[in-house]
Structures are given as C-alpha cells and as structure tokens.
Amino acid sequence: MDSLKDLKMFKVLLFSVLTSLTAQAETTLQVFGPGGPAPAMKACAAAFEKEKGIKVNVTSGPLEKWLGQAETADVFYSGSENMMDSFAEKIPNLDAQTIETHYLRPSAILVRPKNPKKIRGIKDLVEKPLKVIVVNGAGQVGMWEDIVGGLKSAKALNKFRANIVFAAKNTGDAEKTWKEDPSIDAWLVFNIWGTRNLEIAEIIPTEKNLTIYRSSGTALSKSTKQKEAALQFIGFVKSKECRKSFEKEGWF
Structure with a gap:
C-alpha cells in the first residue's frame, strides 16, 4: 500500500518537474532594438x-x-537616451518607468586602412578638403x-558641413555607403562601428575635449507575459559575463 502511494507521489513529482522543464524550454524572449548594440x-x-x-x-535594426x-x-x-525616449513616445507597450542605462561608447572617426589622408582628429575634418559621412538620426x-x-x-x-557628402538616417545606411564608396575619406561615428569593420577601417579617436x-x-514591455524571465535577462545584461561582450565591441 505504501509502495503504491509512493509511486503515485513519484509520478506527480515527475510530472511537475517535466512540466516545468517543458515550460522553460518553450519560453522564448523577444528583444528589439537598434543595430549598434546588436552584436553584443x-x-x-x-x-x-x-x-x-x-x-x-534579438531583432535588430531601425525602428x-x-x-x-x-x-x-x-x-x-x-x-x-534620445533614442530610448523616442521609442517610449512611439511604442505604447514600452514601460518608460523601467528604462535603465547600462553601457556607453565614445565618438570616433573611421578612416581608410593605413589612414592615407593622415587624419588625426576633428580639426582635420574641418581644415582639410575631405569627403566625410555622418549620421543624422537614430542614436546620433x-x-x-x-x-x-x-x-x-x-x-x-x-567648414565641416561643406565636407559632408552624405548624412545618413541611420548607421546601417552609413555603413553601406562606407563599404560601397571608397572615395569617402572619413566617417564620424562611434568606435563600435570600427571594431566590427577592422578590414575596411581604422579607428581614430576624436580629441579628448571633443x-x-x-x-x-x-526597458521592459508592459505587455510581456514572461516578466520574470525578461527581468532575468535584463539582470544578465548587467552581469560581468555580458559586460565582456560589450567591452569586446568597444563599450564600457
């Protein structure tokens, strides 16, 4: 009698464990954002x-x-921050109360390999007759x-404006132009776009004072049905392990 009871309890426990594991396995978090931080x-x-x-x-790209x-x-x-505020205005289910900043990256100048125009900083982009691309949208x-x-x-x-040959709406468009048009001398952007394009660009830091x-x-979605898992992922994004991925891309 006891053995039968134990068997029933074992079956209940096994069913509970399997159900939990199945639910976890079926959980898929949907994360959306821009292309810049996407690799990390x-x-x-x-x-x-x-x-x-x-x-x-992770679904990445322009909004x-x-x-x-x-x-x-x-x-x-x-x-x-500007981009996140724009998201909050345009996406009804973004919970603005949960917005939290985790990482930063600095501005930089991308030049062609071996820096043929000897560009050393922003002052050169102003004073030299160069072809420059910028991004005037998204996070820039x-x-x-x-x-x-x-x-x-x-x-x-x-002077700088006179050197701009293309003002992209987003960094993806600027990257495409940089790759397709070798006549462009410099791209004012963030360092992370250089770390992923080392074969076609060198990174020149902008002057410290500039x-x-x-x-x-x-930010958390108001409509998420997996809040606990979503919060776990956000916590993981802030972890030392995840930081390594961001630092590899040039964030800090």
Missing part, C-alpha cells in the same frame, strides 16, 4: 540561453523595421554638431 546583445542572449535554458530572439512587431516584445534596448541626432561645436567656432561648423558619449540601455 546577441552574444549576451546566446550566453543567457546557455546558462538559463531560456531562448532569446521602422520592427515597429509592427513591437507588441510581441518582452524587452527593448536602445542606442542612446545632433552628434556631429555636438562634437564640432566643441571648437566654439561657427566657421568650423560651416569626444562625446552615447548610451545603451533596456
């Missing part, structure tokens, strides 16, 4: 899945690419003005 975020997602057994699907899927999101991530709204404006010279702003920084952070 995807590396963190893979490490999180390996450690926790919870799959994370227009995934806005229609935003209602399915569990977590959002951004490429700047007002970026080139913030940097060149540090020279405290309207003349410098005018360098600016933009962030990457996360």
